[in-house]
Amino acid sequence: MISPLLSVSNLHVGFGRDLVKTEIVKGVSFDLSAGETLAIVGESGSGKSVTALSINRLVDFGGGRITAGSIMLSRADGTTVDIATAKEPVLEKIRGGEIGMIFQEPMTSLNPVLSIGRQIAESFRLHRGLTGRQAEAAAKDALDRVRIPDAARRLKYTPNQLSGGMLQRVMIASALACNPRLLIADEPTTALDVTVQAQIMALLAELKRETGMGMIFITHDIGLVAGSADKVMVMQAGEAVEQGPLDDILDRPQHAYTKHLLSAVPHFQSGRAARADFARQQKQMAALKVEGLTVRFPVSGSIFSRSPGSVHAVENIGFDLMPGETLAIVGESGSGKSTTARAILGLVKPIRGDFSTPGTNAATRTDPGVQMVFQNPYASLNPRLRIDSILAEPVIAAGEPVTAKTRERMAMLLKRVGLPEDSLERYPHQFSGGQRQRLCIARALMLNPKILVLDEAVSALDVSVQARVLELLIDLQKEYGLAYLFVSHDMAVVERIAHRIAVVYAGQIVEIGDAASVLSNPQHSYTKRLISAVPTIDRRQQHFEIDTRQIPSLVRPAGYEPPQADWRGFGGDHRARVEA
Structure with a gap:
């Protein structure tokens, strides 16, 4: 032997x-x-x-x-x-x-x-x-x-x-x-x-x-x-x-x-597990409307030459998001999905494009009704502050006083996300990863927002903890009528939480539509490649193909403007870019 x-x-x-x-x-x-x-x-x-x-x-x-x-x-x-x-x-x-x-x-x-x-x-x-x-x-x-x-x-x-x-x-x-x-x-x-x-x-x-x-x-x-x-x-x-x-x-x-x-594992089922608990109303006002959003970063030139151009990080992106709806933005690193989210939050300045919510400040392009939950709960909570101070941060940032009513809301939100009220006197290191992400969600809800931007909000969590946080997000959405902009690379998680999906490639949306339709009937070659790469429990001893293709360079010469995109519809609101 x-x-x-x-x-x-x-x-x-x-x-x-x-x-x-x-x-x-x-x-x-x-x-x-x-x-x-x-x-x-x-x-x-x-x-x-x-x-x-x-x-x-x-x-x-x-x-x-x-x-x-x-x-x-x-x-x-x-x-x-x-x-x-x-x-x-x-x-x-x-x-x-x-x-x-x-x-x-x-x-x-x-x-x-x-x-x-x-x-x-x-x-x-x-x-x-x-x-x-x-x-x-x-x-x-x-x-x-x-x-x-x-x-x-x-x-x-x-x-x-x-x-x-x-x-x-x-x-x-x-x-x-x-x-x-x-x-x-x-x-x-x-x-x-x-x-x-x-x-x-x-x-x-x-x-x-x-x-x-x-x-x-x-x-x-x-x-x-x-x-x-x-x-x-x-x-x-x-x-x-x-x-x-x-x-x-x-x-x-x-x-x-x-x-x-x-x-507990979110098994990818090619759209069969997509949510069907939301229907768009024809005359419903959007919680968020984005049109022609374009973000470019200049590339520095040398002392003796002009700038060779700019990075076209986000190019002419547009979508709308209804109250109570989840739109997932999916794509590879460098595709522009996080830059899109940051531009909507006012953290990155676009060169053009319109995006508005019912409470948008025209001068600053920010809205306290839009809040963010970040990817890493360990890095997004100040370790030196108690939880009551952390939850008070958005209230103070909005210029409002911290009152007894504020503390009542803290206690209510902690209870709602499944944490005891005595959490207010504790510090972040006294909580597990899943509990910290629940604290981040509670903090984001302090100002009673209408929209939550969730940037890879569950990717750092264990599968069973991830499942519980997703269930919490879905329950909160139904209870408060929240709209979610859900940025993720995990297609199984996207299938579990999204109503609609926008696939972003090289700074542009290449396919968008109802989650079940996009996942079960992908039309753009990039969407097909994303879905084929998703590991599932049914694919045993899978033979992954080595593919050395990279996202094309987003650096464009000065003055370059991309050609107008052509789109094809595939029923409902499912449409994809026509490929050259």
């Missing part, structure tokens, strides 16, 4: 002074063979990331300690080492050399002041002894391997000059630089658009086939698990509550927590 590449037995990990009381991982065991992918799933705090960090002993650097168990790794030279008890000099050779790791957020994993080439070349210097031009050539080959175009030039880039998808490819290139036998990918696609996500998964699958490496894939996206994993391990409260072959776990789950996770 062939011995496994990795064998973890009865792993226990604790933190702090009392390692037993603060135990995070409690007796986890599993085996992984070469060429096999194990998906570890579970909510935040379940112990899945700590388990992954323990496999190469990175947990030691965060105050954690392995208190019991073994982690047996079969090495390239035929020997076996117990990572749980190995000394640091041995671990230094294993990390990066035999175990590669891709972290969730590339911007925090890469040094912001060093070039991409220098950071990748570091692996070759440490593990292969390459220096100078040899290390630089190896770094270029690594970027070529992960399909980054114009690799030689991009070696000189710093991380802030690349998109999220490109940065994640750089992380993969760095992790695979020395052909590790085991790759640990911790939420590698969480913040990426569906098309970029599909490319990353295709890339990992191809590299796994080429090298025969084993892979541990940590995620909360069950659709991705279905498309890429061979085996699944479900973790809850530090324990592996269920594990087995992919089909057994997804089709015949035995543990109650596994069933709960699978039921």
Whole structure:
């Protein structure tokens, strides 16, 4: 019998002074063979990331300690080492050399002041002894391997000059630089658009086939698990509550927590699950009307030359949003969807276009009746302020006094979003991610707005928490007649909450209409590409195609004006741009 590449037995990990009381991982065991992918799933705090960090002993650097168990790794030279008890000099050779790791957020994993080439070349210097031009050539080959175009030039880039998808490819290139036998990918696609996500998964699958490496894939996206994993391990409260072959776990789950996770996941159903609880009235006044919205950013020229033109971030976008309706704006990073939302809020100044709400201030183009809920609840709440002060912020910003009536509204909204009234005396760090996003929603409702702009408002949350926040948003919409402008890259979430969808590509709307119609019968090639990239629980062992196409450059020469768009209708209000 062939011995496994990795064998973890009865792993226990604790933190702090009392390692037993603060135990995070409690007796986890599993085996992984070469060429096999194990998906570890579970909510935040379940112990899945700590388990992954323990496999190469990175947990030691965060105050954690392995208190019991073994982690047996079969090495390239035929020997076996117990990572749980190995000394640091041995671990230094294993990390990066035999175990590669891709972290969730590339911007925090890469040094912001060093070039991409220098950071990748570091692996070759440490593990292969390459220096100078040899290390630089190896770094270029690594970027070529992960399909980054114009690799030689991009070696000189710093991380802030690349998109999220490109940065994640750089992380993969760095992790695979020395052909590790085991790759640990911790939420590698969480913040990426569906098309970029599909490319990353295709890339990992191809590299796994080429090298025969084993892979541990940590995620909360069950659709991705279905498309890429061979085996699944479900973790809850530090324990592996269920594990087995992919089909057994997804089709015949035995543990109650596994069933709960699978039921909480928003499964994409090609429009069949779209909401049907809103009907437009012919003479109804729009809560928000946008016409010809255009946002451009000038490109700086050199001292001796004029500006070469401008970035056409948003070009001639128009739509209307009715009270009680949700319009989802979907598209890849850089497509212009967030810039559109920011322009409507007055955070970005458009060069032309009209957008109005019943309460718009003509001079400032702002309206207190339009409020925003941001993507990251950890970053959008001031950690130094108590919750009562945070909820009072929009009231103070609107020039109104904080009175007893204001405090009554705070208490009412906290109750409405499912939080206790004593939350007012607490600080943000005393709440979970889902609770913080509920606080952000309560803050946005303090001024009794008519429109909420939700910019990736649930993408940072676990699937079960995400489901509860979506249910809350739908309940609040029905109760207060709110209109939602919902910016997202997650098509399964969009299907669950949207009444209408606008697909944005290269700064322009290319398709718009009723959610069920757009998702079930997409007409524009870009919409079709977005939908085909959505991972679903029904697509097992999906073969993702590697596609190196990029969104075309939005930089246009000075004086350029795009041609007038032609549209075709497909029933109801569903229409799409005619493609050249």
